Amino acid sequence: KGCTLNCAWCHNPECIHFFPEIYWKQSLCRQCGRCFDVCPQEAVQPPIALGREEENAHYYKIDLSRCDRCMRCVEACIYGALSRVGEPKTVEEVLQEVERDMPFYLNSGGGMTVTGGEPTAFPDFTRELLRGACERGIHTCLDTSGFCEWEVLDSLRPYTNIFLYDIKCLSGKLHVMRTGVNNSPILANLRRLAECGETIIVRIPVIPAFNDSPEHMEKVADFLRGLGPSVMRVDLLPFHNWCQDKYRWLGREWEYRDVESLPTSEVDDLLDIMEEHGLKTTIGG
Ligand code: SF4
Ligand code: SF4
Incomplete structure (x- = not known):
């Protein structure tokens, strides 16, 4: 729990703050x-x-x-x-819970996804958790914004089978305005992961009036194609407003409260753009 970004549309408001x-x-x-x-x-x-x-x-x-x-x-x-x-947990406690589901992982081919908030904000905890899962033979995914020092991501690579890597938009100025942080380290880290030959699924939240134009998606597709075969898939995640109750329960305002969820059909054109660039793409993941 706790995120280093502050995305205006955040679907998991309970994971923004670093405290219960x-x-x-x-x-x-x-x-x-x-x-x-x-x-x-x-x-x-x-x-x-x-x-x-x-x-x-x-x-x-x-x-x-x-x-x-x-x-x-x-x-x-x-x-x-x-x-x-939000409950404090040790690495060992989390691993014990994960181990209880071992038979399910083995039968389904599933595994453990470390997500947040932002797991790279807790590098030692995340590294130990991933390492513990690897030692138990559990497949691992790391769901990250990529907004961290390269050394942190680099230290997690040996224990991560698949990186689920979020890309919001390529415009640095717009990225700062809507997420609170610069996207330069995010894009640089993604390039380095690809150069290292890691397996990456890129996840793109599709947000109305932010990053949903075909022109922008063309640029993102060009960028991702340039990363080569490390990008095994792109998941387009249409904006939805199902999380508005969580904002209410937390006593917080949400500027997207009255914005309609994006129907899947409205993202079809963006999927076509990705696929025209040779990128295997899904809607929803
Ligand atoms: S509202 Fe009062 S009792 Fe409840 S958590 Fe806050 S300080 Fe504690
Ligand atoms: S007033 Fe409502 S929130 Fe407070 S203790 Fe009673 S039921 Fe719970």
């Missing part, structure tokens, strides 16, 4: 006030007077600016309206 958070599900809240009673920070605000127009005005609400995430309210909420998002 709290979901509040209004439909389960009985307004019992237990959360208010136990909060040592006075972060739980009592319902405001009936008749006011604020959203959820009749419910207890957490003021995140006062909350220190002690989770006492979550423990006190017997109706399941509050839940913790």
Whole structure:
């Protein structure tokens, strides 16, 4: 949990921050006030007077600016309206969970995907996790934005069978505006992985009015074709708004809340562009 990018359209808002958070599900809240009673920070605000127009005005609400995430309210909420998002785990604990699914991996040909947030933000943890999986004979994938020092990716290569590598857009300026970071290291790291002969699946979120023009996709296709045979596949991931509940549960605004999901049919032309460049491409992965 925790990401070094801050993509405006993020589909996994619970993975942006590097700390545990709290979901509040209004439909389960009985307004019992237990959360208010136990909060040592006075972060739980009592319902405001009936008749006011604020959203959820009749419910207890957490003021995140006062909350220190002690989770006492979550423990006190017997109706399941509050839940913790993000648990600390050791590498060994994660591997034990993975091992429980070993028979499934062996039968299905599946394996372990380390994802986030951004796994390269935790290089030691990620390396040990991947190494542990390799030692157990489990196939490994690393799902990454590629926004990290090359040395980090390089240190993960020996334990990674497939890199799932996100590309958002080729314009540096637009990339900074919509993700908060420069794309130069991302593109440079992808080139180096390809030069090393790694197996790479490139994943492209297709975001309306950001990177969904045929002209832009032509440029991306040219770039990817230039990387050679390391790119085994391109997955186009159409924007969807199914995650809007998660933003609501976290008490956060989302500028894409009213943007319609992109139907698969609207991405067909972009898939054709990729395939015309000789790139095996799927919609959705
Ligand atoms: S303890 Fe749970 S059910 Fe009770 S008011 Fe708080 S969030 Fe709602
Ligand atoms: S996590 Fe702790 S500080 Fe935050 S609202 Fe709940 S009880 Fe209060």
